[in-house]
Amino acid sequence: MGLSIALQEVRYKHKIALSHISFTVSDGSFTAVIGRNGCGKSTLVSCIGGLIPYIGEITLNGIPLSALSQKNRAAHIAVMLQQLRTPHITVRDLVVFGRSPYLGIADRITETDHRRIEDALIAAELMDIADCYLDKISGGELRRAYLGMTLAQDGEILVLDEPTANLDLDHASRFIHKLRSLQTVGKTIIAVMHDLTQAMKADQIVLLDNGNQLFTGTPAAFLSEGWSEKIFHAVPVRTPEGEVFFTVK
């Protein structure tokens, strides 16, 4: 079942941002959405997050997302946006926000919420900086803090827009490793990515260009069909360990 996306059209006033997008993300898989700047990747995230209107249908286990309440949607699908704000709040405060879908207006934070918050802080390696203010931490730590909030949301699907932006190679690699480890606890991951090398670690690649879906398939098929050269002018190089990295033509 999983998440099924069938978008006919998404418009920003007179500009078509996405057209005829159709793919399925199976439960527990890791899908990387890639493409050049302005190809519609973040628009796709906004559609999944219910932030913008679209023509078409996105279903979760056969249920249209439009039929779910905003809270219910947030409890199932946790979205980490590309633009991360840095209000004067601590990392822990931010992670607490992740429990919002489960809290009514007058509800107090329960023991279960506290446990989830602590788990999220540990999973995102935030314990050391839990009491630090967002406007005092580095870009990479900020990404991790927002990942912590997304994890505290406890949705079965994580949608991450550019999760490795601002991270150095080592941290980016560890971040992807962390995402893959989340798969083992049943999380489904959809990540918008710029870094082709990191994207090749996904189970499924969705390639967008100019609002259209050019390719959907495994990283191996993506490489064998030569999409990296055609779209990114990047030549894949395979290391003896089997890892793939890219050089620009």
Place this chain on the structure above:
Amino acid sequence: MNCLPHCFMKTNVSPKKHILLYTVILSAVLVCLFLCAVRFGSAPMSAKAFWSAMLGKEGFETERLILFSVRLPRAIAGLLAGIGLSVSGVLLQSVTDNALAGPNIIGVNAGAGFASALMLSFLPAASPFLPAASFAGAFLTTLLIVLTAGRSRSKTGVILAGIALTTLFNACISLLTLLNDDILISYNAFSIGGFAGVPTDRLLLPAIFILVSFSIALLFGRQMDALCLGEAGASVLGIPVRQVRLVCIFCASASAGAVVSFAGLLGFVGLVVPHITRKLTGCRGRALLFFSALFGGCVTIAADLAGRLILAPTEIPVGIMMAFIGAPFFLWLLFRRRNSV
């Protein structure tokens, strides 16, 4: 890493203990100031006379009249104004995502003032409903400001729009005072803001407006707090951003409008109190609303008391006192924090 800037965080006190500590301190200060505001004034009164009048003993009718007809309503007015404007300030700063927003800065007070002046000019018989008119003026102005905030991408745009609206409404009030001599007399006092001569019966409806708004705002405190993540950031957490904003606007307008109806265009409180409270306590959401209300009450009562005593028997209006006390204190806090970082 040193990233715990708030003064009490340097100690090993837990956040729950902080909240208890601040509640006890601020409540105690508020009670003391309230009693002082009732006890002291331009007419000297001995401690014995004060307590005798308070307890209703015979022979202290004059003191009793002063206490219950002049000083007590005035102290209650100060308390309500402090709560109303501070809560309005916290809500407006959240909803516009702008630290410079305050009911007098972005034109909410002026809008409420214009609606009041309009009502006094054309419907003087309906003056008991002045708080409702003030609320309507404040609400429409806030709505206009929030729509501007939605269209303007810069935070400065909100402030500039507020300044433009304040100027427009003040010009409209001036025009009304020119056309109607009756409201000209009270316009000066109205524009500065003060609690002199406020009768208790005029405080009932504003009190309901302020306390109901405060209670609703407290209920929505967590959702309001999440607005700091931006509209999209809060939406993906399942927070109904538009509804929360509308509730905040409603409560902020009702509070500010209610205060304007009995205290005039009292400035500074709504801008400064939330900032000072935030800097002193480091709190957010419900705690910030609660502490701002307590601190706002302290500040306005203290300012009014000081205004009555400094040049007694001449009174300095609370609006002027607020500017004298609030501005230097705010600057001191600003520089103190900058030096400590």
